[in-house]
Amino acid sequence: MKIHEYQAKDILAKYGVAVPRGEMVTARDEAERVAKALFGSGAKAVVVKAQIHAGGRGKGGGVKVASGVDEAGLAAERMLGMRLVTHQTGPEGRIVSRVLIEEAMPIARELYLGIVLDRAAEKPVFMASAAGGMEIEEVAARDPNAILKQHVEPGLGLQPWQARRLAFGLGLRPEEVSGAVKFMAALYRAYDETDASLAEINPFITTTDGRLLALDAKINFDDNALFRHKELRDLRDISEEDPLEVEASKYGLNYIRLEGNIGCMVNGAGLAMATMDIIQYAGGRPANFLDVGGGASADQVAHAFEILLSDNSVRAIFINIFGGILRVDTLANGVVEAARKTNIQLPIVLRLEGTNVEKGREILQRSGLNFIVGLDMKDAAEKVVAAAERA
Ligand code: GDP
Ligand code: MN
Secondary structure (H helix, E strand, O other), X not given: OEOOHHHHHHHHHHOOOOOOOEEEEOOHHHHHHHHHHHHHOOXXXXXXXXXXXXXXXXXHOOEEEEOOHHHHHHHHHHHOOOEEOOOOOOOOOEEOOOEEEEEOOOXXXXXXXXXXXXXXXXXXXXXXXXXXXXXXXXXXXXXXXXXXXXXXXXXXXXXXXXXXXXXXXXXXXXXXXHXXXXXXXXXXXXXXXXXXXEEEEEEEEEEOOOOEEEOOOEEEEOHHHHHHOHHHHOOOOHHHOOHHHHHHHHOOOEEEEOOOOEEEEEOOHHHHHHHHHHHHHOOOOEOEEEEOOOOOOHHHHHHHHHHHHHOOOOOEEEEEEEEOOOOHHHHHHHHHHHHHHHOOOOOEEEEEEEOOHHHHHHHHXXXXXXXXXXXXXXXXXXXXXXXXXXX
């Protein structure tokens, strides 16, 4: 689960990570009220920041510095309701409905700090780089040595010597190092205790008056741990998520939208991954990942089908089921029901095996609908790729 920058900063502040003063608002008059309060208590300038679940806002016009209350209000008014396009949003962009008004900082250096789970090492990795403020993926591709790493032993947490090593590696001045060590310890605790899958501060700044702050903040949570963090679940902003993915989650379906044109319905995550691979191997591109789960009901299958069909880029459908707990006849009933209900015109290629496969094939044949049956997985993949190309 992703959250907004202002929510991430609230969490970090509770753990003792320094962040600029500020408040999230949804209207111009509120923006002016917050800006006025900030100017009234010593701010030299304020920053108006669009709150969307995507980075690269600075380059896309989603971060504006204002030197007066009116200017801040105007910037907020322009930003609210705008469609912000960044390299992370895709061409369709995101509508901005919240902005963060914050005290502007006199930046000396823009650095990078990030923590993610390193699956290969089976422990979190704390990363730091002097090349902050820019895209870290680009830095990693161009010059991997520019990213310093410390793997953290989960039972021990981030050790002070590790934080010192990163701080010195960033070229921080001796008088900044102890502050940076405290900052990193607090950031690690926030990552660890919230069951985050990512905590990223880009940029982590030093100011001309000697402070260290998180100027930007991004936290993603491990969905599988959200059951033990009710207060974090409440931070979810469904309007930022893909509507089809939200719909799928209502029915307990694991659906992820992708960029291709072959809609996939598969049972089991492993088979779903293999299905995407074999489609690509046959020269096609999957439109989605969809695991209907081991024990899907006919109703869930029907919903899954409707979700697949709501994606306008889908040109052909590949149903790849190995009947285990989900029996093939149950699936066939769901597919036929959904195909009738939605009056589907797209070619459907099936590869069915497992429990009650004969019964399932019979249901499909008797339905009078036009299904293409694959002899095996490879044959079915080739048939669906060909069907998508014809369509
Ligand atoms: P992102 O582009 O979505 O990652 O948004 P960021 O919060 O990282 O802001 C992008 C850039 O705006 C930063 O790297 C800074 O250069 C600039 N910026 C943001 N806040 C301030 C501020 O308070 N003062 C100054 N001088 N620049 C800022
Ligand atoms: Mn940033």
